[in-house]
Amino acid sequence: MLCEECGQRPASVHITKIVNNQKNEYHLCEECARAHQEGWHFPGFGAEPDFSLHKFLAGLLAHEPNWPVGSGLVAERELRCRRCGLSYEQFRETGRLGCDECYVSFAEPLLPLLRRLHGSVQHVGKAPKRGAGRLRLQQDIERLRRELQELVAQEQFEKAAQVRDRIRELERQAAEG
Numbered sequence: 001m002l003c004e005e006c007g008q009r010p011a012s013v014h015i016t017k018i019v020n021n022q023k024n025e026y027h028l029c030e031e032c033a034r035a036h037q038e039g040w041h042f043p044g045f046g047a048e049p050d051f052s053l054h055k056f057l058a059g060l061l062a063h064e065p066n067w068p069v070g071s072g073l074v075a076e077r078e079l080r081c082r083r084c085g086l087s088y089e090q091f092r093e094t095g096r097l098g099c100d101e102c103y104v105s106f107a108e109p110l111l112p113l114l115r116r117l118h119g120s121v122q123h124v125g126k127a128p129k130r131g132a133g134r135l136r137l138q139q140d141i142e143r144l145r146r147e148l149q150e151l152v153a154q155e156q157f158e159k160a161a162q163v164r165d166r167i168r169e170l171e172r173q174a175a176e177g
Helices: 030-035 053-062 088-094 101-105 107-118 132-153 157-176
Strands: 013-019 022-028
Touching: 013 030, 022 030, 101 107, 132 157
Parallel strands: none
Antiparallel strands: 013 022
């Protein structure tokens, strides 16, 4: 797909905005998207400030309560990343973590935030539309293999035989598809 603005380069930035149940989509190349970064002037979009995840997180964190001492959580003013030195207070202001170790250092206050954003703190990934069926099939086979091992360990051989047959069926589907 080519950029809707210049019509020359491939579109790699995709913008979707829904207002009053009306959906507008724009597909731009990186250059044209960069040119509009100051305020996305598209029909129906109006002049808006650019959106960024860190600003979104900072906005959410601004409404988080202070973590009380003695509640099992360390007071946030004392939380600091062991590797980069970023304080939790700085993270709350900017919405940006300094390094991968920040996730470990700020685990206690981050978990409720992640649960609120995603509905869970367990990462389940996202399957691409193309090839998602094959990926899901492989995940099902792996899950059933773990279940089979558990059933055998528990000496539930009849259920294990059913799971084994299901695995074979899925493997046959994977080989055909």
